[in-house]
Amino acid sequence: MDKQLLTFLVCPVTKAPLQIDNEKQELISTAAKLAYPVRDGIPVMLEDEARALTQDEFEAWHAKKSS
Template sequence: MDSRLIALLVCPVCKGPLSREDAAPELVCNADRLAYPIRDGIPVMLEGEARSLDEPLSQPAPLD
């Protein structure tokens, strides 16, 4: 995702800046502790689709 586009986007909740972590396909709002997913190169800027940064990432089920 182009860094110029990220600079134009803001958090839909607080209108604050977003950052992008290289490891995950998401845009992060540090103020609200929310991560918005990027799907097929398109940021999904809906509060209901955001992941809370305060919740642990889901772990894959162990293989038996």
């Protein structure tokens, strides 16, 4: 996924910035505690398609964001 595109995308629920998880092909919203899938290089920015982050995932991403 294009890193420049990521600077323009925000969480559709909270309007907060997103982080990319290249390994899982997801965009992470720590504000909404959601992970949006990226399919064939295209972000699927629908709340219904997102999965909830586990508490461990949330804490790990929140720690990365804070550092």
